[in-house]
Amino acid sequence: MNDKTSKKVTVMPEDSVPLQNSPLQEEMNELKREMRSAKWFEWVQSHQNLIIGAVAGLVIALMVGGLWIEKDQAQSAAAATLYQQAVNEKDSTSKQAMLEKLTSQFSGNSYAALAMMQLARVDPENAETHLQNLIQNDHAMEEWVWQARLDLAEIKIAKGDQAAARVLLDKVVGKQYQQLRYYLLAELSDDVAEKNKYLQQALDAKSNDNELKQKIKTLLPQQAA
Helix, strand or coil, X not given: CHHHHHHHHHHHHHHCCCCCCCHHHHHHHHHHHHCCCXXXXXXXXXXXXXXXXXHHXXXXXXXXXXXXXXXXXXXXXXXXXXXXXXXXXXXHHHHHHHHHHHHHHCCCCHHHHHHHHHHHHHCHHHHHHHHHHHHCCCCCCHHHHHHHHHHHHHHHHHCCXXXXXXXXXXXXXXXXXXXXHHHHHHHHCCCHHHHHHHHHHHHHCCCXXXXXXXXXXXXXXXXXX
């Protein structure tokens, strides 16, 4: 938003001044000559500066929009390159530095959200902060937010913060994330019947993790037997 505003401030004075003898002015003169209605002609004549200004403003807006799109594409390309470099980096310290640079310099880009997810793994001491930042990121895909909530819930459970974990698990997730959600809800439950209910729901849910599925089977009495 700030970039767009600053562009408008700098571009408009340069492009909106010399309209006399310009193609826009000649086109307006031709339009006036072809007017059949004297009343309409009088209105156009009395408001010609307003009309010219409106047309010029539209042209400027299109120019500014084009420049913004070009800049946005260039930023996305730069963010993608930096993200790929970070993913390929073997040294954990360098990887973390690259990811942090990406989140700070390209905060308005989807790659910043991806970097936050990577940071949660590279920088486990601050994983909660990175995951919370990802959840609040407007450019993060739904699937990333769902995964971040589940990862954060696991951390909360491990730390004994069951209330915070339940708040995260009460939120809706996609079908492919339901298995882990139900499994974590089972971990939160102290009631045997409720725990088994969640484990059964986890077993019945779409599975993307065969290892977790086998673990759930061992925890269910009827499955283990």
